[in-house]
Amino acid sequence: MIRSTELNQGLTDWWWHWLIGGIGCLIALILARIRYENMLHWHWITYTLVNISLIAVMLIGHSAKGAQRWIGVFGFNVQPSEFAKIGIIITLAALLHKRTASSLDSVFRALAITAVPWGLVFLQPDLATSLVFGAIVLGMLYWANANPGWLILMISPIVAAILFSISWPFAIAFSKDLTFGFLGLVWSIAMGIVGWRTLPWRRFGLGTIGAWGLNMLGGELGLFAWKYLLKDYQKDRLTSFINPNADPLGSAYHQIQSRIAIGAGEWWGWGLFKGPMTQLNFVPEQHTDFIFSAIGEEFGFIGCLLVLLVFCLLCLRLLHVAQTAKDNFGSLLAIGVLSMIVFQMIVNIGMNVGLAPVAGIPLPWMSYGRSAMLTNFIALGVVESVANFRSKQKYWS
Structure with missing residues (x-):
């Protein structure tokens, strides 16, 4: 789908997407063979590294579109706020593993620990990622009996x-x-x-x-x-969602074009590399935030349903791992990853179809973004480790 959005532009983001996806898959397979309990002993170090990276991006990071979110590493732009999602999941899982959220003291402690990286991300400013942090915290607190x-x-x-x-x-x-x-x-x-x-x-x-x-x-x-x-662009995104016709050629342009592309796909779509809106580049940022609109135009309503089905199956597997984990730490890790993926999926697809404001949240594994791709595969590797080292059920004697 990324290649389809770039077919007439001569870009190679689709190739990088495959490469980073392969590297991420390898990392996930390695993490799946490492006992996840080891992270329990290193969670404060993980938390410290997360905050240091978020401070570093504010001091020496690169700016784009009014936000300072990237650090250059060997010629590549790395987004620390993406990896911070995994760091906060590990930290909260370790804290709530020791003391559940059944008391207000535990809840306030978890919120205080989250407030530091959340505040650093918000100041970049990266409102979208800060909302993901909130979804992770709420999901994990609920699972921890809050x-x-x-x-x-x-x-x-x-x-x-x-x-x-x-x-x-x-x-x-x-x-x-x-x-x-x-x-x-x-x-x-x-x-x-x-x-x-x-x-x-x-x-x-x-x-x-x-x-x-x-x-x-x-x-x-x-x-x-x-x-x-x-910021002005953040205000425009919110107001254009409420009334897109107020500025159809400005702040609401992305969302309007996305809805037109999805509607043009009807039931079965135009076919791969054949969507007029996609091939003529009518949808801005289509290879990142609006990749779902390319799916809707070129594979139609049925293609969209299949993508949603895959995400639903993945989420059900994450929930199953959380329910069958051998300890609270592993269960909370799986729920943290589940909360992260579900929130990003709902918001991204919602903004593509006009049911949510444009928030700059990528669709997991499908939107182009090297840091986001690696973060998602690291998350899967951690959960796979939880699944591998749980107690095996015997179905026969």
């Missing part, structure tokens, strides 16, 4: 920020700098009820007040971030 209500409260300030922004025209102004949207206010009250039901601080209603106040604060911080922190 109260679902706590997880809802963790993401509730983000929802509040969105609702405050949506309901801005109906906002209630309490002062010049303090404005509460009606939808955000209702959401905050609902989260106060969740806090009262799930948090242990019921005396004097501290849980309710804390959850309500956190969401009100999240809404105000969301508005502040929109005004002063988010």
